[in-house]
Amino acid sequence: MIKIAIADDHKLFRxxxxxxxxxxxxxxxxxxxSNGKELLEQMENHxxxxxxxxxxxxxxDGLEALKQLRPKFxxxxxxILTMHSDSKMVAYLMELGANSYLLKDTSPEEFRKAISSVIQEGFYFNKMVSQAMLTGLKGQSKKKPTLNDTETLTTRExxxxELICQEYTAKEIAEKLFISHRTVEGHRKNLIEKLGVKNTAGLIVKAIKEGIIEV
Structure with a gap:
């Protein structure tokens, strides 16, 4: 059973x-x-x-709640479930550690798909989010990715x-590269540590922003 929490100030929408x-x-x-303060309090008990x-x-607000929740959980x-579709806002929230971004007029089918993907793969990007991230992040920074002096990304990483950015699942990556699912997870963990991001969604954000992967 997947446990869901809802934070929204409109009772009818909740x-x-x-x-x-x-x-x-x-x-x-x-x-x-019904508000961010109540959300933060509830998270202590659930x-x-x-x-x-x-x-x-x-x-x-949700932005501040995200900032406080991500390090703790x-x-x-x-x-993120909102009416705001501004590309800079989408990109910014993904950088802060959101796993997905949906508009409130999203269909029930896509809504369910997003929850499953976030649970299984750590992120869900639909066409709107992908385009917004390209617009909001590409060219924003021309510097090379910041790694420790002794670290570089291996060819396999x-x-x-690249496959994560193409939205392949861990299982699909394992099959495509002829490696085990566990090895894929190991590479993903190493990438998160080396690139200094919070989650799998952050890897995609970093790859686009720093130009590590050609889009």
Whole structure:
């Protein structure tokens, strides 16, 4: 069972999301929060797998909540759920550690797909997010990726990173490169450490922003 938390200041929208969750057998809403302050308090007593986070909330907004939650809950899947489609905002939130970014008019089918992908692969980028990231990040920085003096990306790590950026799953990467799933996970972990990002979504952001991968 995937445990879901909902943070949105509109009660009607929260109720709609809960109704949608109730129609899906493997999803369970463990709590709702009407503002960021309430969300941060609730997180001390619950351990959801995925958080559906609105940006425009009173007391503590979604942006500040994301900043505070990501260091404390590194494994929490955070899906931004908002009406804002500005490319710079999308890119910025992905850099801060969001796992996905959906607009509130997203279809139930894509919504379910996003939750599954975040749980299984650590991220979900639809066409809107991919385009927004290209617009918001590409060319933003021309410097080379910042690595420790003694570290460089290996040829295999670059191959894995390229496939991650093409949205291949870990299983698909393993099959394509003729390596084990465990080896793929090892490369992914090394990439996260070397590039100094927070999660798999961050790898894609970094690859685009620093020009490590040709898009």
């Amino acid at each position: 109720e709609g999301l809960r109704f949608l969750m109730d129609q899906m057998d493997d999803l369970e809403v463990v709590f709702e929060a 351990e959801p797998d995925v958080l559906l986070l609105d940006l425009d909330m009173p007391e503590v 590194p494994n929490l899947g955070i899906i 670059i191959e894995v990173l």
